Amino acid sequence: MNKAELISQIRQKKSYLCVGLDTDLEKIPQFLLEYEDPIFEFNKCIIDATKDFAVAYKPNIAFYEALGAKGWQSLEKTVEYIPKDIFTIADAKRGDIGNTSKLYAKAFFENMDFDSITVAPYMGEDSVSPFLDFPGKWVILLAHTSNQGSNDFQLMTNREHDTAFYEEVIRKSRQWATDDQLMFVVGATRADKIGQIREIAPDNFFLVPGVGAQGGSLEEVSKYGMNKDCGLLVNSSRGIIYASKEEDFAEAAGKEAQALQQQMEQYLAEFKTV
Numbered sequence: 001m002n003k004a005e006l007i008s009q010i011r012q013k014k015s016y017l018c019v020g021l022d023t024d025l026e027k028i029p030q031f032l033l034e035y036e037d038p039i040f041e042f043n044k045c046i047i048d049a050t051k052d053f054a055v056a057y058k059p060n061i062a063f064y065e066a067l068g069a070k071g072w073q074s075l076e077k078t079v080e081y082i083p084k085d086i087f088t089i090a091d092a093k094r095g096d097i098g099n100t101s102k103l104y105a106k107a108f109f110e111n112m113d114f115d116s117i118t119v120a121p122y123m124g125e126d127s128v129s130p131f132l133d134f135p136g137k138w139v140i141l142l143a144h145t146s147n148q149g150s151n152d153f154q155l156m157t158n159r160e161h162d163t164a165f166y167e168e169v170i171r172k173s174r175q176w177a178t179d180d181q182l183m184f185v186v187g188a189t190r191a192d193k194i195g196q197i198r199e200i201a202p203d204n205f206f207l208v209p210g211v212g213a214q215g216g217s218l219e220e221v222s223k224y225g226m227n228k229d230c231g232l233l234v235n236s237s238r239g240i241i242y243a244s245k246e247e248d249f250a251e252a253a254g255k256e257a258q259a260l261q262q263q264m265e266q267y268l269a270e271f272k273t274v
Contacts, residue, residue, distance in 0.1 A: 001087050001115045002136060003180045003229075006205070009055040009085060010230045014265040017257060018056035018089065018207065020237030021046065021078065022063050027242055029249050039067070039074035042249075044081055046241050049254035053261035056087040056233050058207075079112050087233070088115045089140065089207065095120035095127050102130040109134045116140050118185060118207070121169050125176055132177050139177065140207050143170050143184040144193055170200050179203040186225070188216020188234070195224035202227060209235045218260070222267035230268060236260060 010016050023039050032038040047057065059078060064071035082088055094104040094117060108114045109131075116138035119128055131139045144166040157164055170184060179201075186197055188210030197206070206225055210216035211234050218234060225232050236256075244252035 001085075003205075005085070006055070006087055007229045009087070010268075013053065013055055013261065014268055015053055015055055015261040016230050016232045016234055016264055016268075017050075017054045017260050018058050018087075018233045018235040019046070019050050019054045019240055019257065020091070020209070020235050021057055021059040021241065022237045023059075023074075023241070024063060025067075027245070029245050029247065031247065037070075037074055037077070039064070039071070040077045040081075042241075043074070043078045045250040046253050047078075047082060049250040050240065050257040051083055051086065053254075053257040054086065056089060056235075057082050058089040058091050058235055058237075060237075061090055061092040076112055079114060088113075089233075090114040090117040093118050093120050093142065094131075095123055097123070098126045098130055101127050102133075105131045105134055105137075109137045116183070118142065121173060125172075128173065128176060132181060138181055138183055140183040140185055141169070141173050143186055144197060145185060145187045167197075167200060170197065174201060174204070179205070183207055183233075185209070188218075188221050194221060198225055198227065198231075203229075203231070205229075205231050205233060207233045207235065209237075211236055211239075218263055219267065222264070223271050226267070226271045234260075234264070 021043055023042055025038065028038060028042045032041050035041040059075055064075040079088055090108045092108060094101065108117050117131060118140045119131055121128060121141050128139060173182065183205040184201060186194055186206045186208055188208050208221050211218050211221065221234060240253050240256045243256045
């Protein structure tokens with residue numbers, strides 16, 4: 001999916017909602033365990049209930065890898081089931097030497113046909129560039145994340161330029177690809193930094209986790225992070241997919257997704273730069 005198509009989806013649905021499919025066998029409704037593939041059955045119901053409000057889905061690959069071969073099968077079926085006009089994100093956080101990264105890219109872009117993948121930038125350009133060799137596919141680079149340990153490295157200061165490490169990552173990586181192929185992960189709990197990051201990367205999309213269960217403010221993220229094209233994919237996982245553990249789980253997920261979409265419609269009208 002190219003940038004114009006993604007922007008079109010946002011405008012059409014008046015939404016920049018990404019639903020995280022962090023599907024855990026221990027958290028899904030117990031009656032689903034009777035199905036041959038409970039993970040896929042759960043995902044299918046969630047997708048059916050939320051697809052009118054979401055512009056992206058983000059399976060966290062660890063939840064599927066942990067189940068071995070069956071988990072990968074559930075993941076493949078899930079990606080195939082997602083409507084083709086909805087953006088897909090492999091939340092894999094890969095990043096290794098060039099030959100290995102190339103194989104990771106083939107796995108997620110060719111074999112499973114994801115639109116994008118999250119990538120860790122620590123090993124530098126040659127670990128990221130193989131993912132950029134696939135036309136129409138996106139790299140979503142970890143920039144300023146919301147976990148507590150992000151302070152260990154991301155906020156370290158370059159004394160020569162008086163800039164934080166995450167700022168250097170964003171500036172350097174923008175030399176590797178255009179905003180048609182490169183996004184950044186920016187945690188919602190770092191709302192005080194989002195405006196600053198938007199100045200550094202005015203046209204790139206941001207994938208923003210941490211709204212809802214992790215305490216991030218959708219209003220602040222929207223106010224400081226939005227650009228003329230919206231420029232945001234705001235992820236919600238637990239708050240949507242585990243809204244209920246009963247037989248009405250899909251209906252409850254749909255209501256939560258719709259509530260977020262309605263807030264997003266308001267913020268699009270209020271904050272989007274025309």
